[in-house]
Structure formats: structure tokens, C-alpha cells
Amino acid sequence: EPEVTQTPSHQVTQMGQEVILRCVPISNHLYFYWYRQILGQKVEFLVSFYNNEISEKSEIFDDQFSVERPDGSNFTLKIRSTKLEDSAMYFCASSEALPGGVLNTEAFFGQGTRLTVV
Amino acid sequence: AQSVSQHNHHVILSEAASLELGCNYSYGGTVNLFWYVQYPGQHLQLLLKYFSGDPLVKGIKGFEAEFIKSKFSFNLRKPSVQWSDTAEYFCAVTVYGGSQGNLIFGKGTKLSVKP
Numbered sequence: 001e002p003e004v005t006q007t008p009s010h011q012v013t014q015m016g017q018e019v020i021l022r023c024v025p026i027s028n029h030l031y032f033y034w035y036r037q038i039l040g041q042k043v044e045f046l047v048s049f050y051n052n053e054i055s056e057k058s059e060i061f062d063d064q065f066s067v068e069r070p071d072g073s074n075f076t077l078k079i080r081s082t083k084l085e086d087s088a089m090y091f092c093a094s095s096e097a098l099p100g101g102v103l104n105t106e107a108f109f110g111q112g113t114r115l116t117v118v
Numbered sequence: 119a120q121s122v123s124q125h126n127h128h129v130i131l132s133e134a135a136s137l138e139l140g141c142n143y144s145y146g147g148t149v150n151l152f153w154y155v156q157y158p159g160q161h162l163q164l165l166l167k168y169f170s171g172d173p174l175v176k177g178i179k180g181f182e183a184e185f186i187k188s189k190f191s192f193n194l195r196k197p198s199v200q201w202s203d204t205a206e207y208f209c210a211v212t213v214y215g216g217s218q219g220n221l222i223f224g225k226g227t228k229l230s231v232k233p
Contacts, residue, residue: 045222056220
């Protein structure tokens with residue numbers, strides 16, 4: 001069964017450092033997403049990406065965040081100058097079409113990358 | 119702003135007990151509704167979804183959910199839980215025709231089933 005894969009599973013970084021979280025979406029999917037979950041809190045939408053550009057972003061997704069699809073398979077989330085409050089589980093997801101849209105498709109999630117900023 | 123509330127933070131049941139997890143959302147328009155499950159150490163998996171039609175939706179592993187529009191609710195049920203149902207359960211909505219499909223999640227309910 002195709003799945004979304006994320007690497008690494010756990011990343012520890014020092015405050016102020018840059019991190020890149022990597023995701024390989026399901027191959028025929030067109031929409032890509034990043035979500036995060038701070039420990040004990042809800043899963044929050046960060047950004048969606050379609051056709052090589054950001055289609056929507058939340059207020060959490062400020063200038064320290066960026067996303068990229070550097071080749072045909074990877075989808076990355078870069079956090080510049082990490083802060084303690086960036087510590088969270090980051091989930092990548094992909095879908096064939098918009099979840100809940102005309103084609104009624106779902107988003108498939110990866111296992112997440114636990115980011116710890118120290 | 120749209121939001122999703124899950125009333126129970128942690129539910130502890132014995133095997134064979136019945137389960138009902140509450141989910142309410144705040145949005146007056148058309149929504150699509152989802153329940154995701156996250157087993158320990160695994161990714162979020164879709165249990166079931168509602169887009170339209172019959173408000174009683176059946177999902178995988180014997181789960182079902184009922185959409186009650188008047189109550190803005192989408193509660194998850196299972197008549198008889200098993201130890202393997204121990205996981206965290208997330209309710210989520212998307213606003214149909216609105217945002218680019220981003221899912222708005224509840225805080226999750228942790229279910230522990232005692233053998």
C-alpha cells in the first residue's frame with residue numbers, strides 16, 4: 001500500500017539552527033500539506049502546496065518557514081532559526097485532490113518527525 | 119473561525135465495552151467530517167469520513183459515526199472495543215468550498231482499552 005514517508009523520525013537541534021524536514025508524498029498525489037502538533041495540543045494546519053506553489057498557509061506559517069518540492073518526489077519543510085516553541089511533531093500529508101472537495105478524497109499522513117529544539 | 123471540540127481527553131474502557139467519543143464543530147455552512155486514528159508510534163489513518171448522504175457513516179474496524187447537523191456533532195461509536203483499539207482519535211473538518219482543503223483538527227481523545 002503506498003504511503004507517505006517522512007525523515008528523520010526524530011530531530012534534535014539547537015535553538016537558532018536551521019532544520020529541514022523531509023517528506024516523500026504518494027507518487028500520484030498532487031496536493032501536499034504540513035501540519036504540526038505541539039505536545040498535548042491539537043494537530044494544526046501549517047501549509048498546503050499545489051502546482052509548485054503555496055496554495056494556503058496558516059498564521060503559524062510565518063517567514064521562518066518555507067516549503068519546497070526540490071525534485072519530483074520530495075517535499076520539504078525548512079525552519080530557519082528554530083525557536084524552543086517550534087518543538088513539535090510535524091506531519092506531512094498528501095492527497096490526490098482537495099480533501100473534502102469534488103472528488104471526495106482523503107489526505108494520507110506520514111508518521112511524523114518529532115522536532116526537539118534545545 | 120472554525121473549530122473542533124473533542125470533549126474527552128482520555129477514555130479508559132474494558133474490552134467489550136461500548137465506545138462513544140464526542141466531536142462538535144463550529145461552522146454554520148457545509149462541512150466535510152473525518153475521524154482519524156493514530157496507533158502508538160504510527161501515522162494518522164483515516165477511520166471514516168462524511169461528505170454527504172446518509173448521516174450514519176461506517177468506517178473500518180467496526181467504527182461508525184453519526185452526523186447530526188442540528189447539533190453540529192459527529193460522534194464516533196463502536197459497540198464493542200478491543201485492546202487493539204488503544205490509540206488516539208482525532209476528529210477533523212474541512213469547510214466545503216472554502217479553504218484549500220486544510221483539515222481543522224480537534225485536540226484528540228486518547229483511548230486506553232484494558233484487556
